[in-house]
Amino acid sequence: MRSERATARSGNRDLERDQDRQPSQSGDGGHANIPPPTSHFSSFSPRFYAGTLRLLRHPVTRRLAQAVLVAFLLMVFAFLLVRLIPGDPAMILLGDVATEEDLIAYRKLLGIDGPLHSQFGRYISNVARGDFGLSIRSREPVLSIIGKRLPVSLWLTATTIFMTVVLALPLGVAAALYRRTWFGHVFQIVASVFVATPVFFSGLLLILLFAVQVSLAPIAGYYPGFPANLYSLWLPALTINCVLVPVLARILQSSIIETSSEEFVEAAIIRGTQGWRFYWRYLLRPSLAPTIAALGYFAATVVSYAVIIEIIFNLPGVGMTLVDAVRNRDYPLVQGIVFLSGLLVVGLTFTADLVNGWLDPRAKMR
């Protein structure tokens, strides 16, 4: 009787595995209050239920489930994006002169033929297989277009994040340690100014400064290949960091100030901990969690700004592809990029949460 219940609860696989290991168990039934000594994975033991329950309630699992739900809803949004266009998208693309056959062919290309629920089913199964449809303009698969343009955007993101860490950490620490001196006040004012300056203006200013006045960077364009591309990427990365670094340095500053009033910091000072060990283990590491979380949150901002940055600096990345696609009304391409960038941000936020839990034992994931 118990085995039936176990089957019903935890599925066949667990039962079979369990029977392989401990055939004697299934007969008389291990009573719930006597946990068998070796059956850590046994579906019969209450410990297994407790374990499963703990796993299900574990913050990481819950966070993952939430991320999957969000990813599914992103897909629904991306699906609706084309369906909510006022009027017939095929008619908009082809104009009045289109014949009936052309219209039907275009509707098929866009995946908007047939009833809505079958459209949605088709869309989900296509996306699950990595098929985002064909670009209307070039008739190339959307995924391969994105794949071709992605390396530039990834290099830009990597350079940006590297530069952010290198600049924001020392600035945040310095701003916290010297917050009552002139440095702290100047930092506050300069940070406010930089955060509020739009990237498309600061980008142009930086081009004026570094590419026109002194030629430390190209005015526009991209040179592929690892060391060479840094020459064209450092200025765009710096532009994004004009916004990102002040924000993150400020968050780090306030969290270091908060940490420094904790008892364990006082205890470390009393014990005579000094130098790097003190700064890293007692001050910086416990304070990093909010900064990492913010970095995860700002992933969306970085990806957004990258679009404008790629246009200003003429970098052939995904952002430039998106803007071209919007101009050309290349619906499948727009849809694919919007969905994938949303997915990227969900993944990055999730990763930031994980890193957070590891860095700061005080931080409990919700």
Next chain:
Amino acid sequence: MTIESGAPSRSLRDTLVSPAGRLRLLGLGRIWQQLNAEARWGVVILALILLLSVFVPLLSPSDPYEFVDLPLQPPGATYPFGTDHLGRDLLVRVFAAARLDILLAILGVSVPIVIGTFIGTLAGTTRNRIAETLWDGLVNALTAFPEIILVLGIVAMVEGGVRGLLIAIWISRWAQYARIARAKSLALREAEFVQTAHVLGYSQLRILVRHIMPNVFSEALAYALSDFIFIIVIIGGLSFLGLGVRPPTPEWGAMLAEGRLYLRTEPWLILFPGFFLSLTAIGVALLARGLEQISKGEEG
């Protein structure tokens, strides 16, 4: 805030009057005295820009669309900001753009704040767990999209131009307000002044509209200031990409895109519009930070 501390009547009033009610009790003239240095600077900068944007196009002899002189004149006595690539007066154009940008940003903020607060307050009153999970997912999904990319996606679907831009901003920005409103209204259900209203026998609807909504709204207004910066940057950014306000209309982002071609030789074409766009954003940011510090200081 216990009743025993100091004057009993005042502290009782502090407990029973809602934050929004307290704000109403505060006279308008005393607000300036309550502001700190940052908020005052913000108010001064914004007032200056508003005044200039009203009076410069009004008093100037030239029209923002009029070709007044040779193109690309450097800044001088007749044209303080110089002329642009078509020979139009840059000064007039910059401040005509200020009018349009600020107006569009206000329009862009005001619709999501109303829709979002309403939806969020309604969502805050349900206690259904499945509805809550779905709601969380929905709002998270909408906020997970990189902002500019979502706006671009919607602009691609609706036709471009000012109307498409505003619709895209409205669709993509309400979720943050709904999130704030829901969190706040959940907390407010237990607040003393709401309980007091219950005890007095007011109807649910009256409590929701008269007591919860105004307080949720004040929280959302605080967020709206930082959202304003974001939206004015998005409007500029999309116009810069050629997908928002279209060129002959004076708009900061579109002017930056035009001036970008003359970056090497005539940098003032981007310096003036960019400077005033940044200054507006800085003014709002200072005001927002100042107000945030004031509210923190009062609570802490």
